[in-house]
Amino acid sequence: MSAPKSRRGLRAVTCAVMATAVAVGTVGCTPAAQDHDDDTLTVWSLENLPDRVAATRANLDRFTKETGIHVKLVAVDETQIPQLLQSAVLSGDLPDVIGALPLAYVREIDDLDLIDTATTDGIVKDLGAKTFDASAMTLTSDGDRHLSVPSDAWSQIVVYRKDLFAQAGLEPPTTYEAIAKAAHKLTADGRFGITLATDPTDQFTTQTFEALALSNGCQLVDSSGNVTLDSPQCQKTWDLYGDLATKGSPRGTQSVDSTRATYFDGGAAMVVWSTFLLDELAGLRNDAAPACRECADDPQWLAEHSGIVTGMSGPDNPQGSTYGEITSWTVLQGADPGRASRLVKYMMSDGYPDWLGMAPEGKVPVRTGDAEDPHRFINAWEKLEAGVDTKKPLSDIYDSKTMQQLTVAPGKIDSWAIPQGQGQLLGPVAAQLPIAKTASELASGQLTSREAAQQAQREVEDIQKESDR
Template identity: 55%
Template sequence: MSLRTRPVLLAGTLAAALVLAACGSDGDDGGGGGDGETAGGAITVWTMESLPDRFAAQQQMAANFTEATGVEVELVGIEEAQAPQLIQSNALSGDLPDVMASFPLALVHQMGGLDMVDTETTQAVIETLGEDTFDPAALELTSDGENQLSVPSDGWSQILVYRTDLFEEAGLEPPTTYEALETAARTLTTGDQFGITIATDASDVFTQQSFEALALGNGCQLVEGDEITIDSPACQETFRLYQALGSEYSPSGTQSVDSTRASYFAGQSAMVMWSTYILDELAGLRDDALPTCDECAGDDAWLAENSGVVTTITGPDGESAGSYGEIASFVAINGDNPAGAQAFIEYMMSDAYVDWLAMAPEGKTPMRTGDGENDTAFADAWAGLEAGVDRRAPLSEFYDEEVLGVLTSVGETIDRWALKEGQGELLGSFTAELPLATAVADMTGGGLSAEEAAGQVAEAAQQMLPEQ
């Protein structure tokens, strides 16, 4: 699976639509009815896991749920890029689903800030399944104060993948610091090779994700309290580094999710910033995203065996740096069948949970680790799952314990802008409108200096701050 992306959307328009829908909802009381015998009726579920193989797997899970509970499920696959517009249009028409599956943090918090989320049903699910069976960090990141906004299901980390063979030949240190990263990018940019390939697409949240991953490593935050800090000295240093990487040591032109992966897979770039979803593709387990480097011709797994992984790249101001990651959730929406929604989410997080994780274990670290009787039941089951699409194999066949440790530590190490500051609604708007990606594209294209880009983004973010 490639990183899923979202388009530019005026957050104010989405907010107006969501407020209208919230005011007109018949399900404001929410909660109750996790028992399939009392749920009944039918529910609609939107899922962002819309790739054909994963959608088919979810159809089977939904059919099994219906057989077990009697609740009919209309499953609708949506692209992450479509989500904001679909929420906007369906909110205006009063036709939102009962459950949203695999929804990202920023969108969850934006909907939560606009009273779209059925927090009573969500809390009932958590209590039924057992709060202590979930990763505490995941619960914190999916809550707003005392309100639990969603049920965290799985997570992935943003990682820097690098060619260990090229680093060793050049006598380079692993790219774990700003200095080591920039030195490696400069050294490995030669006549027929780039030091790195990094996102510069103005319309792609992947660009923001890549920047935020570097920013967190230098202690750069979007907001602190109610003060926008994206133009702070620490953040300006991240802009400076990103400008150098994107304009001097990365392929020219707009770099996207697909082009960055293709460049690294072809051996044209020595480093790439991506998500853990790349790991099965890097191992040659997916035909539509195979490594194509010269050395890969006789061994699809060659690139995986000659790649290392870094999660946090520490800058000069990053004393207690965290790593960027995403947590996907099941979200109960204020609707007509909260009992059915609760029953479905509970089923997906218990009976069907291992099947859910098995769709893409390289990008689905479990946020519910145990089942109440065994504290590590789901974590243990996940560790034995096979990854891949056209071929399947355990990731342990290709990666050492250090790389696998990246996957298992998602919940422990994840950090995100704005959420711990109680500014999830700001992050939702910021992610929808993508002022950072726009500024990065202009900066790496030569239109803005690092300082100008930081100032432009800060001004845009300031306009999005919710009124206190």
């Protein structure tokens, strides 16, 4: 399923859509058509993998034991959120709290007036706004209103072969120029310089493009709401993406899985991926382990020979940027403010390390500490064990410089549309994938980079018009 195209689309739900939403079951239950128990909080969590559901359940059980407040946990898939909310609105059975909510959905839910911002304001005040990364506060707020309580973040990173770069006399891929130079020079001897996302059906392609775009100051819209994907800054991003995809990356559709596999088997010298790659890169997950020739004898060989870049810059934006995702807790209208507040504050304090520990490589805390110890949670995070089949702290694998990059990156995360006050556009753009589709056509040679910029501009303008109806 995909997200709705507009607020109007969410409001105008048909019985067929509602029936589809109700039919969706997650972890043996569905959030629609449930009767609320006045003594129980209903929590939807987008952390829906079985091991994370079990870990969250154990965490919430400790909360119940401590407070006497019972919690009903419902794990949902991110792509199902719009339809499940539609159904819940119609049935009058909204959850009390949603956890692990991405920025785009925070804005969409606020656009429906479903967020209890008085309660979220109170939670942030009680926890202390200064204990959070400033960028997380900015991206989850609308003026003086806190739309959600930011929890953790992943960053989009460039992972590169330090050994190959050193042998070729190349600088780390921190700029457009360095990335392009390395991609061209290292495309040789059966190896590609980079493996770049081109899947038209996957948000991963959009995320990869946005990471490069923000690095050059390319924005989706300006502060007046005008789409700017054909601006000079964006044109340079389209130029770079087309150049990399057609001259330095494997041809054909490159997906989230294939890009990882190509880098892991030694077939590419660079990959743009999220920090969720880091445990797999270190050989801690058997079904996604590095398969390079050297990795057979040493599962950590690739991690030891890889460098990580968390921020890039372009010719029009020399200060650079970091792209990633911040996920949050938010309280919905109709929830009991006292109980919901206690739960979120617990998950952001005593229960916080266990929440982060479900996948520390992709859940870097944006609340770094508390009033007593400003580094409490970042210090705890560094000791958390990552991995699936083998578990180790990331600090046992990656050097102190890399760990420092990872810990400060969430405080630098930027995003399209939200700083310009146009965050409500993110959901429809994510759902309809105009960037990913255009990038795919650019990579296949169907479009020139100029045509790609013009096509993306038109398609996002059309989405914007539809959303404004």
